Amino acid sequence: MNLLPALTTHPLAALLSGVAVLSYAVLAWAHPRMTAAQTRGMLGAAWLLHLLALAAGLLRQPAHFGFAPALSITVWLVLTVYLIENRLHPQLRARWPLALLGSVVVLLALFFPGAPYPLLRSNWLPLHWALGIASYGLIAVAVLHAWLMQRAEKAMRLGTSPDTAMPLLMLERLTFRFVAAGFVLLSATLLAGWWFSELFNDRFVWNHKTLFTVLSWLTMGVLLWGRWRLGWRGRVAARTLYLGAGFLLLGYVGSRFVLEVLLHRA
Numbered sequence: 001m002n003l004l005p006a007l008t009t010h011p012l013a014a015l016l017s018g019v020a021v022l023s024y025a026v027l028a029w030a031h032p033r034m035t036a037a038q039t040r041g042m043l044g045a046a047w048l049l050h051l052l053a054l055a056a057g058l059l060r061q062p063a064h065f066g067f068a069p070a071l072s073i074t075v076w077l078v079l080t081v082y083l084i085e086n087r088l089h090p091q092l093r094a095r096w097p098l099a100l101l102g103s104v105v106v107l108l109a110l111f112f113p114g115a116p117y118p119l120l121r122s123n124w125l126p127l128h129w130a131l132g133i134a135s136y137g138l139i140a141v142a143v144l145h146a147w148l149m150q151r152a153e154k155a156m157r158l159g160t161s162p163d164t165a166m167p168l169l170m171l172e173r174l175t176f177r178f179v180a181a182g183f184v185l186l187s188a189t190l191l192a193g194w195w196f197s198e199l200f201n202d203r204f205v206w207n208h209k210t211l212f213t214v215l216s217w218l219t220m221g222v223l224l225w226g227r228w229r230l231g232w233r234g235r236v237a238a239r240t241l242y243l244g245a246g247f248l249l250l251g252y253v254g255s256r257f258v259l260e261v262l263l264h265r266a
Contacts, residue, residue, distance in 0.1 A: 013056035017110040020049035024103035031096045039095050040086065046099065047079050050106055057113055066114020067256035070133060072105040077137030078144060085174075089166055098144075112260060128196060131189040132252060138182035139220070143245050145175040146238040153234065176227055179241060183220045186248070190217060212251035219244030 023046035031039050054072060057064070079098055149171040156168065190213065223240045226232035232240070 013053055014110060016049055016053035016056055017106050020046055020053050020106050021103045023049055024099040024106070027099040028096045028103065031099070036090070040083075043079070043095055043099065044083060046102060047076070047083060050076050050079070050102060053106060054109070057109060062116045064114040064116050065129065066112060066260050067253045068105070068108040068112040069114050070136065070253055070256070072109035073133050074136040074140050075101055075105045077134070078140045081137075081141045081178075082144070089170070114256075115260065128189065128192040131185055131192055135182050135185035135189055136248065136252075138178050138185060139216075139241075139245050139248060142175050142178035142182060142241060145171055145178060146241050149175055150235070150238055172233060175237075175241070176224075179220060180224060183217070183224060186213070186217050186220065190214070207255070209251050209255045212247045212254065216244045216247035216251060219247060 023042060027034075027039060027042045027046060034042070050072070054069070054076060057069065075098075079102060082098060148166070149168065152166065152168050152171060193210070219240060223232065223237065223244060226240070227237065
């Protein structure tokens, strides 16, 4: 795959992406020497540059989309939720891992902008994409909270949890709220996919993307049922969530990565 067109054809997207990557990298490297206000400000600036880079890349004609833009939008949504939550709960600390992740996905979207979509079969088709990406984002936020929850639980067992740490029960409630919201949007995504297949008189295809997405939906449903009926929490809940998120990642992002990068097919 030729990477140069992605860098030379769209100089604005390349410039914004480069500055966003630099901002994320500086935050990830310098955060131990920065105050809380400075890290929030730097993360907010990187978040805004990330948004502008996404807009410059996605709003061009013809429309492009693929695994890397999907990952980039997902991480941007995670950062959006984190910035909002950090205002409400300053104890929530995950800035440098998110900054590192942000720099990686912005670079990926720059080098792998996706396949062109010159003609859409329906003006409503982007709704299906939007629902899917939103479900990716919410489940990714749930994964982040589950990771923070496990880290807090480990610190409590070792007796190293600071007094300013976010309460474990609050992290647990937030995790399952995001799981429930992601499950609802994932259900809507599957329904929209089925509806579009009926609208265009296409047969509903059981390919890798559909199979892994349905497996993720079933796993998330089992997780919510287990929480409701069996009181699942801790490691069992976190591992089930990681499994469902892994299935979802293999669905669209995994299949598009194989097609675009390994097989060089649009």
